[in-house]
Amino acid sequence: MAEDLLSTIKDEKLRNASLEATKSGCILPILKEELKSKIQLKRFIQGQDEIDLTVPSPTKKVHVEFTEEELERKEKRKDQNRKAAMKFRLKEKEDKVRLEQTLKELKRRNEELRSNVRQMEEDKAKILQLINDKSKRYMT
Incomplete structure (x- = not known):
């Protein structure tokens, strides 16, 4: 049925765009053709x-043979890149270990300081209690 409708389209470019849209399931080819038509109409009116507005078809890649020297340079670059990547990953790992150790040490130090603060607060409370007890004795 769709093919019957397509055969009624007189403009060959629009018919081809419709076929392409039907095959791909996307209306983009029709939209492109409509845009091209509008541009041409505007130019005609002016x-x-x-x-x-034809778009050249993409050119096929030409297989290029590399010289021995080019292949050696390519392999050397790959090797250098591989070594640099390994070095970077190793440094990253060392940094992570170092940071984890620093974090562990800082947490330990923080707990130690908190413990000192608690002990000092207890000592302060005891001293204040002693002062209060002594001052009550002198008052009486």
């Missing part, structure tokens, strides 16, 4: 010449 008295300008028609422009060629």
